[in-house]
Amino acid sequence: MSKPIVQASSFTPLQPVHAPSAPGWKAELSAALEGAAFTVPLSLGSVMVVYAALGPTIAASAVLVTLIALALLQLSAIGAKRPVLYSARFFEATTAAEILRHAIEHLPQWGLGDTPGLRLALLGLLLGVSGLVMVVLFVLRADRFSRHIPQPVFSGFSNGIAVVLFMSQVHALQALFEGGRASAPDLVAVGGISFVAGFAVRRWLPSWPAAGTSLGLGLLLALALASVGHPVDTLGSGHGVVFAAPFQMADWHGLAGARDPMSLLTWMAANGSLLGVMVFINTTVASQAMSHIDDRPAESQPRLLWTGLCTTAAGIAGAAPIAASLQSSLAASRMTRLNSGVMLSSAVVLLLTAVSGFIGWIPLAAVAGTLLCEAFYTYDKRSVRLVRQWAAGALLDRQAREDLALIAVVTATAVLVNMVASVVAGLLLGLLLFASRHLLHPVRSVSDGTQLASNCARSRADLQVLAEHARALRVVELEGDLFFGTMDQLDRGLRAAMEGASCMVLDWAGVRNVDSSCAQTIAKFQKAAEVAGVGILHVDPAASGAKVAAALLPILRPEQVAPDLDRALERAENHLLAERSGLTPQHGHAQAHGHMDQATLFVGMDECEQALLESMMTRRHFRHGETVVHAGEPGDSLMLMLEGAASVMVRTEGGHEVRVAGLRRGAVIGELAFLDRSPRSATVVAQDQVVVAELPREAFDRLSVQAPVLVQKLLANIALYLAARLRHTNRLAAVRRSRRS
Structure with missing residues (x-):
C-alpha cells in the first residue's frame, strides 16, 4: 500500500514520498x-x-x-x-x-x-x-x-x-x-x-x-x-x-x-x-x-x-x-x-x-x-x-x-x-x-584527528594507533540556517570530507535552524557513508535547539548521538581503534590479562618485573554506573584500567556533576593523588563493565624495598604518562581556541 501524501494546499509542497519499485x-x-x-x-x-x-x-x-x-x-x-x-x-x-x-x-x-x-x-x-x-x-x-x-x-x-x-x-x-x-x-x-x-x-x-x-x-x-x-x-x-x-x-x-x-x-x-x-x-x-x-x-x-x-x-x-x-x-x-x-x-x-x-x-x-x-x-x-x-x-x-x-x-x-x-x-x-543569514558556507570547518582529539586517557599503544591513522577521523563543524537553498553546498561539503575517512563527527553546535530538506540530505548522506564503510556520529542536535532536534533526531539512531563533542570524538576514536587494530568491545578477565603487557605502567619492564608488579596488583570489577573512585577520598592506591570505559566527573560551584574526560583501556587512575598523597580531585564513574588493576600504597612501599629498579621504571612511566597527557591537553585547548576564533 502506498504511503499517503500529506497536503496542506496546492501551493504548499507535499511531504516527500518513496516510490515503490513497481515497473510496467x-x-x-x-x-x-x-x-x-x-x-x-x-x-x-x-x-x-x-x-x-x-x-x-x-x-x-x-x-x-x-x-x-x-x-x-x-x-x-x-x-x-x-x-x-x-x-x-x-x-x-x-x-x-x-x-x-x-x-x-x-x-x-x-x-x-x-x-x-x-x-x-x-x-x-x-x-x-x-x-x-x-x-x-x-x-x-x-x-x-x-x-x-x-x-x-x-x-x-x-x-x-x-x-x-x-x-x-x-x-x-x-x-x-x-x-x-x-x-x-x-x-x-x-x-x-x-x-x-x-x-x-x-x-x-x-x-x-x-x-x-x-x-x-x-x-x-x-x-x-x-x-x-x-x-x-x-x-x-x-x-x-x-x-x-x-x-x-x-x-x-x-x-x-x-x-x-x-x-x-x-x-x-x-x-x-x-x-x-x-x-x-x-x-x-x-x-x-x-x-x-x-x-x-x-x-x-x-x-x-x-x-x-x-x-x-x-x-x-x-x-x-x-x-x-x-x-x-x-x-x-x-x-x-x-x-x-x-x-x-x-x-x-x-x-x-x-x-x-x-x-x-x-x-x-x-x-x-x-x-x-x-x-x-x-x-x-x-x-x-x-x-x-x-x-x-x-x-x-x-x-x-x-x-x-x-x-x-x-x-x-x-x-x-x-x-x-x-x-x-x-x-x-x-x-x-x-x-544576511547565509553568506557563510554551511560547512564552517573540517578537521582531522591530527587537529582534534578527545580528552580521553588511553594507553600509549592506543595513542600510537590513533596517531598513525589520525587523518582517517574527520570532524565537520556546521553552522548557520540549513535549508533547501544550502543543501547542495552541504551535500558537497560532507561528501568531500568523507573522502579517505573511516569515521566522521558532525558538530551541530553552530547551527541555528534546519528544515526537512536538511534532514533528507543527512539521511541520504548517512546511507552513502554506510555503503562506503564510514561511521557517522553526531554531537547532540538538541544542544542547538528544539527545532534542530525535532528535524534531525527522528532520522538518527541513538548510538549515533553523543552528548558533546568530546564524547563524540571519544566514540570516533574507539571506532578507529576497533577498525585499525581489530579489537572488539569485549569484557572479561582473559581479555584484560591479554593486554596487561601493553599497558602504560609496564613499558620498558622485562617479563620478571612485569610478573612481580602484576602480582602486587588486585583486580577489581565495576558495573555500569558504579563509582570507581570518589572525589575527596585519600589517594592510597594507583589504578590501571584494563577494560571498559569510565567518565571523570567534577562538581561545579552550583553542585552539578560535569564530565571533564573519559578513560579507556590503558589509562592510569588516581596517579596525582597517589604521588603527592592528596585527596582525590575527581570522581570516576563506570560507563559500562569496567576492570581495573589496583596497586595499594602498602604494596608500592614493599616494592620500593624489594625492587627499587622496578619502582624507578614505574615512576618514570607515570611521569611519561603525565607528560603525554599534558601535551595532549595543551594541543587540544589550542586547537579548540583557534576553532572558536
Missing part, C-alpha cells in the same frame, strides 16, 4: 492518473482565475488549450534525465490576472479600446514574454540562485494568494447570483458541497486529490439538479465545449495600432519578465526538490531550453501560466518512479480529458467552491502561529521575528497593493534576508 505499464498508467487527479482540477482553477475578466466561454477554450499544452510538455519530457509533471498554478495565475487587470486600466493611455479581443491579445503577449524570459534565465543558469529565496517569502505569497483567491471567488459567486439563470439555493448547494468535500478530504483523507473530489461531487449534484429542471451555469453551458483557441479570438491587429507603442512594450517587458521569473523559480524549485528526493541529476540545458520554448508557445496560444508541479510529480511518484512511460501515459490522459468534452460539464459554482476551499488551505499555518504567539506576548527568537516581519510585508503588499508588487517586494527582501 499498469504502474505507469496509475502514476499518470494520480498526477492528473492533481493537475487537471488545479489547472482548471488557475485558468478560471486568469480568465475571470474574459468570460466563461473563452475560459472554457483556455482550459482545453492548457490541457493540450500540458500534454505536449509531458511528451517533451520523454527521455529526460529529470522528468517532472507540469501544471497551471495559482501562484502564477493570480499574478497574471492582476497584471491583466492593470493592463485593462492602461488601455485608454495606450489608445486602445477595451474589447475581449484586445484583452486576449494582451494576455497572450504577456504569457509569451514570460516564456521567453524563462528561456533566457535557463541560458544564464539562473537556477543556481533560485534556491536562495527563503521560505518566508513563499509563506507571504501563500497568504496573499489565499486572500486574492477568496476575494475573486466571492466576486465570481456574486456574478453567478446576479446572472439569474440558476436559483440562489441551487448555486449555494453546488458551491457548498464542493467546498465541504474539499475540506473533508484534506481533513480526513489526505491521500486523495481534494480538488478533483470537490469538483466531482459538485458535478454530480449539478447533473442531479439539471435532471429535475434546475440547470446551473457550466464551463460549456452543459453541452460540451466547441474548440477555438484563445489566440484565434485575440485582436492582434488592434494591439498593433497602439498610440504609444513604446509605453506598451515597456510595460509588457517589465511585467512579462516578472511573471517569467515566477514561473522559472517554481519550475526550478520543483525540479530541484524532485532531484533531492530521488537522487537523479538536474536536467540538461538543451531540454530546459526546449521546455521554455514550449511554455512560450503555450502562453501565446492562450494557456494559463504553466510551471513544473511538485504536487503532481509527488502524487505520481507514489505509484512508480517518474520515467518516459509515465510521461507518455500522462500526456494521453490529459489529451483524452481535453477532447472528451468532460470539462464543459463542470459547474462554475463548483469551481468557485473548490477555489474557496483552496484559499482556506493555502494560507501559511506557521505564520498564523507566529502571529498568535506574538499577540500573546511570547518572546520570539530573532529568526522567528525576521520571518514574521517578512511574511507580514509580503502579505500586506499583496492585499493592499497587488500580487505584482508583492512578488517584487518578496524577491528583493528575501534575497536580502538570505544574504
